[in-house]
Amino acid sequence: MTATDVARRAGVSQSAVSLVMSGKAGGRVAEITADRIRAAASTLGYQPNAAARALRSGTSSRLGLAVLDASHPFYGLVLSAADEAARNAGLSLSMIQTRGHEGLWEQRLAEEFSSGFLAGGIVFGERLTPDSTLRAWADRLVFVEVPEPGFRSILLDTAQSMAAVVDHLVGLGHREIGYFAADYPSAVFARRFEHCVAAVSRLPDVALRSEPTWRATFDVETATATARLLLDSGVGAFVCDDDLLALALHRTAAERGRQVPGELSIVGFGDLDVARLVHPQLTTVRLPADEIARTAVQVLADMWSAPPLPAGLTLAAPLVIRGSTGPAATAR
Amino acid sequence: MTATDVARRAGVSQSAVSLVMSGKAGGRVAEITADRIRAAASTLGYQPNAAARALRSGTSSRLGLAVLDASHPFYGLVLSAADEAARNAGLSLSMIQTRGHEGLWEQRLAEEFSSGFLAGGIVFGERLTPDSTLRAWADRLVFVEVPEPGFRSILLDTAQSMAAVVDHLVGLGHREIGYFAADYPSAVFARRFEHCVAAVSRLPDVALRSEPTWRATFDVETATATARLLLDSGVGAFVCDDDLLALALHRTAAERGRQVPGELSIVGFGDLDVARLVHPQLTTVRLPADEIARTAVQVLADMWSAPPLPAGLTLAAPLVIRGSTGPAATAR
DNA sequence: CTGAAAGCGCTTACAG
DNA sequence: CTGAAAGCGCTTACAG
Numbered sequence: 001m002t003a004t005d006v007a008r009r010a011g012v013s014q015s016a017v018s019l020v021m022s023g024k025a026g027g028r029v030a031e032i033t034a035d036r037i038r039a040a041a042s043t044l045g046y047q048p049n050a051a052a053r054a055l056r057s058g059t060s061s062r063l064g065l066a067v068l069d070a071s072h073p074f075y076g077l078v079l080s081a082a083d084e085a086a087r088n089a090g091l092s093l094s095m096i097q098t099r100g101h102e103g104l105w106e107q108r109l110a111e112e113f114s115s116g117f118l119a120g121g122i123v124f125g126e127r128l129t130p131d132s133t134l135r136a137w138a139d140r141l142v143f144v145e146v147p148e149p150g151f152r153s154i155l156l157d158t159a160q161s162m163a164a165v166v167d168h169l170v171g172l173g174h175r176e177i178g179y180f181a182a183d184y185p186s187a188v189f190a191r192r193f194e195h196c197v198a199a200v201s202r203l204p205d206v207a208l209r210s211e212p213t214w215r216a217t218f219d220v221e222t223a224t225a226t227a228r229l230l231l232d233s234g235v236g237a238f239v240c241d242d243d244l245l246a247l248a249l250h251r252t253a254a255e256r257g258r259q260v261p262g263e264l265s266i267v268g269f270g271d272l273d274v275a276r277l278v279h280p281q282l283t284t285v286r287l288p289a290d291e292i293a294r295t296a297v298q299v300l301a302d303m304w305s306a307p308p309l310p311a312g313l314t315l316a317a318p319l320v321i322r323g324s325t326g327p328a329a330t331a332r
Numbered sequence: 333m334t335a336t337d338v339a340r341r342a343g344v345s346q347s348a349v350s351l352v353m354s355g356k357a358g359g360r361v362a363e364i365t366a367d368r369i370r371a372a373a374s375t376l377g378y379q380p381n382a383a384a385r386a387l388r389s390g391t392s393s394r395l396g397l398a399v400l401d402a403s404h405p406f407y408g409l410v411l412s413a414a415d416e417a418a419r420n421a422g423l424s425l426s427m428i429q430t431r432g433h434e435g436l437w438e439q440r441l442a443e444e445f446s447s448g449f450l451a452g453g454i455v456f457g458e459r460l461t462p463d464s465t466l467r468a469w470a471d472r473l474v475f476v477e478v479p480e481p482g483f484r485s486i487l488l489d490t491a492q493s494m495a496a497v498v499d500h501l502v503g504l505g506h507r508e509i510g511y512f513a514a515d516y517p518s519a520v521f522a523r524r525f526e527h528c529v530a531a532v533s534r535l536p537d538v539a540l541r542s543e544p545t546w547r548a549t550f551d552v553e554t555a556t557a558t559a560r561l562l563l564d565s566g567v568g569a570f571v572c573d574d575d576l577l578a579l580a581l582h583r584t585a586a587e588r589g590r591q592v593p594g595e596l597s598i599v600g601f602g603d604l605d606v607a608r609l610v611h612p613q614l615t616t617v618r619l620p621a622d623e624i625a626r627t628a629v630q631v632l633a634d635m636w637s638a639p640p641l642p643a644g645l646t647l648a649a650p651l652v653i654r655g656s657t658g659p660a661a662t663a664r
Numbered sequence: 665c666t667g668a669a670a671g672c673g674c675t676t677a678c679a680g
Numbered sequence: 681c682t683g684a685a686a687g688c689g690c691t692t693a694c695a696g
Contacts, residue, residue: 001446002689013667018691030665045465047439050447051386052689055672071412073405080403083429092440095427097415107379108424114333115382116672133377220608247609254611274606276552277579279586334673345683350675362681384673387688448688 001046010040017041021048054116062092063300064109064121068186069099072218072244073272074289078124081293089301091119098126106132113137120300122293123148125188139303142296146187147312154295156317161285162195164319165239165267166203168283173328174237174265176207180230180249181215182241183222189241192269196239209235216245223248231256236264236328243268243275246282250324261326271320280323287317333378342372349373353380386448394424395632396441396453400518402429404550404576405604406621410456413625421633423451430458438464445469452632454625455480457520471635474628478519479644486627488649493617494527496651497571497599498535500615505660506569506597508539512562512581513547514573515554521573524601528571541567548577555580563588568596568660575600575607575616582610582656593658603652612655619649 003017010017012033019025020037029037040046054060065082067075079095086093094117098105105126110133112118120140128134128148134141135150143153169177179196182189193210200208211233216226227249230238240246246268253260260266260280268275268284275282295313335349342349344365351357352369361369372378386392397414399407411427418425426449430437437458442465444450452472460466460480466473467482475485501509511528514521525542532540543565548558559581562570572578578600585592592598592612600607600616607614627645 004689014690015667015669015692016665018689022691024691028665033665047443047446049387049689050443050449051383052447052672053691054383055381055387055674056689056691058672069412070415071405071408073403073408076403076405076408079427080401080429083402084432087432095411097412100416100419111379111382114379115384117382218605220605244605244609247606251609251611251613273550273552273576274579274609277576277583277606278610279583281583336673346674347676347683347685348681350673351682354675356675360681365681381673384688385675387690388673388675390688 001044003046003048006037006041006044006046009044010037012037018048021046022053058116060117060119061090062094062118063297064094064096064112064118066096066098066105066109066121066123066126068097068125068184070095070097073274074270074287075124077272077289078293081290082122082297085294085297089297091297091301094118103129106134110134110137113140120303122296122300125186127187140300142299144292144296146191152299153312154292154299155312155314156287156292157314158192158285158317159195159198161317161319162192162199162239163202165285166196166199166206168319168321168325169237169239169265169267170203170206172237172265172326175205175328176209176235176237178230178233178235178238179208179210179214180226180238180240180245181210182245183215183217192241209233216248218242218244220248224252227252231258231264237267237325238265239267239269241269243270243272243282243284246284246324247274247278250278250282260324263329265325265328267319267325276322283322283325284320285317286320288315291315333376335378335380338369338373338376338378341376342369344369353378354385390448392449392451393422394426394450395629396426396428396444396450397456398428398430398437398441398453398458399456400429400458400516401431402427405606406575406602406619407456409604409621410625413622414454414629417626417629421629423629423633426450435461438466442466442469445472452635454628454632457518459519472632474631476624476628478523484631485644486624486631487644487646488619488624489646490524490617490649491527491530493649493651494524494531494571495534497617498528498531498538500651500653500657501569501571501597501599502535502538504569504597504658507537507660508541508567508569510562510565510567510570511540511542511546512558512570512572512577513542514577515547515549524573541565548580550574550576552580556584559584563590563596569599569657570597571599571601573601575602575604575614578614578616578656579606579610582614592656595661597657597660599651599657608654615654615657616652617649618652620647623647 004014007014007017020034083093122142124144143151147153216223268282271284271286275284336346339346339349352366415425454474456476475483479485548555578598600614603616603618607616
């Protein structure tokens with residue numbers, strides 16, 4: 001089933017079929033002829049061959065989305081939102097997971113660009129290696145959450161978020177704040193911690209406590225083991241790099257009969273659905289997955305259809321106050 | 333950067349480059365020549381054009397994975413596991429979300445087959461429409477969780493799982509079991525409910541209660557609203573179509589001060605990470621995302637390299653007993 | 665407004 | 681063992 005088959009059936013040339021099917025017929029094919037072609041294509045169930053189109057034109061209508069870890073619920077939200085945004089823009093979406101593809105995902109993405117598979121790409125929370133082949137496609141890439149010099153980026157105002165988190169806890173009377181860190185090398189978490197340090201250092205009489213052992217991967221067992229250390233520390237308020245870590249702490253506290261928020265305040269990062277599926281519900285920083293995804297898709301879509309947006313955009317990540325934070329025990 | 337460039341640099345023909353790069357040179361190209369070609373390709377950073385390859389050969393090394401809803405954590409696990417399994421088999425993976433693409437995902441998948449983009453496809457929890465264009469690719473597709481006549485399938489033994497769930501609850505003294513249903517038209521949930529009905533009907537003196545209003549989408553607000561109805565019913569044990577529904581019930585019970593498992597037993601479906609991030613941890617049926625994904629990838633990989641596996645495989649989905657189920661209040 | 669033709673970068677018989 | 685050549689199904693100047 002090729003354009004030639006459709007052309008034969010409609011009694012026209014293959015070129016005419018191509019023009020009509022690709023929507024570039026405007027004024028170049030008589031409307032009545034175009035109708036005949038569309039009817040024939042529909043009858044035969046014709047679908048243009050994407051490989052041939054990509055090879056010949058070097059373009060496609062597909063976006064690539066690179067995420068750290070497809071199994072983390074946050075990226076599920078991103079993926080779903082990006083899929084919808086892409087569909088609305090007449091594009092389709094292809095995901096690539098970078099974790100487990102270290103040193104390979106850039107090459108694979110580059111290969112898909114040079115093959116004409118991808119029109120653009122969105123990279124979440126990753127940096128490029130110094131001599132990455134991807135650097136040749138700077139005009140088709142958007143980086144999210146971690147800025148990459150020379151590329152467009154969409155950042156989150158986590159400085160602001162952390163200031164709100166710290167102010168909230170201090171307002172509740174907490175003077176010592178612990179930090180529960182994610183044990184991954186990603187720059188995303190490094191930035192969160194730095195911003196928390198900065199937010200605390202604005203205030204006199206407030207201390208941020210972090211220990212080398214106060215870090216965990218998102219694996220439940222590991223996170224739970226670390227959570228026990230945090231509980232033993234006696235610190236009354238914790239900021240966590242991720243909702244999953246916050247929930248591990250939340251659960252371990254419940255298991256030990258430590259009241260949340262009476263004896264322990266917990267703040268997460270992400271605002272996953274599960275942040276509202278525990279009691280008390282989790283106070284957390286909302287990372288706007290849908291807004292990020294929509295914006296990233298739009299930045300790419302605009303690259304070839306409208307004046308470019310500014311190279312760097314920063315989105316707000318607001319603090320959502322729920323039940324897991326409360327007055328410091330000493331303040332009551 | 334094409335094969336011709338590499339050929340020029342290595343002083344050979346473009347055909348020789350193609351043979352070497354595609355690994356089909358065995359005995360047809362002198363080893364010393366092949367080395368020269370690989371060196372030249374490496375120096376130039378050559379990567380074969382996938383679109384040209386797909387167009388010419390009609391084959392690729394990419395699998396398509398269709399899931400209902402990329403934002404549900406379960407599919408994150410599936411995606412991540414399938415990605416790893418595909419990588420180990422020398423394949424890559426492309427995801428498509430069916431929710432939001434109703435009536436379109438089949439067409440898109442078919443288009444990718446006919447374009448030579450996809451070597452095979454895995455379809456999760458979906459049925460084909462009667463005259464789907466995908467039916468032409470029966471030999472490249474595997475259906476998961478919902479059988480599709482004429483296609484290979486990987487099923488879960490949910491009949492067995494539900495029997496274990498019901499026996500567990502009955503063993504704890506529960507004689508009335510409520511069913512918290514997922515409000516989606518998918519055959520997946522219809523099967524779970526049927527199997528639960530069958531499991532209960534084996535036993536005298538045990539009743540399954542389900543009401544038209546006892547159903548919810550996975551949206552936290554909706555699930556919570558329904559959970560309140562369930563709590564009002566006075567039923568002491570609930571089987572839920574999904575962990576997310578179970579957690580909504582779990583949380584709502586905690587909010588109202590209803591003891592779990594003292595006054596209410598809850599069983600989920602899925603065994604997501606979050607099932608262990610609440611207190612008490614959730615008793616649930618473990619859906620083996622990793623095993624499913626590995627098996628599906630292997631079935632497809634074997635299609636073109638080994639004797640085919642039996643057309644239908646059934647994997648166990650074991651009950652994992654944790655803290656959210658306990659003796660019936662009346663039994664104590 | 666319409667069609668014949670070149671060519672995208674590969675793979676793969678085929679001839680040497 | 682090596683290379684010249686056809687052809688996958690499109691897009692896109694180009695000629696009419």
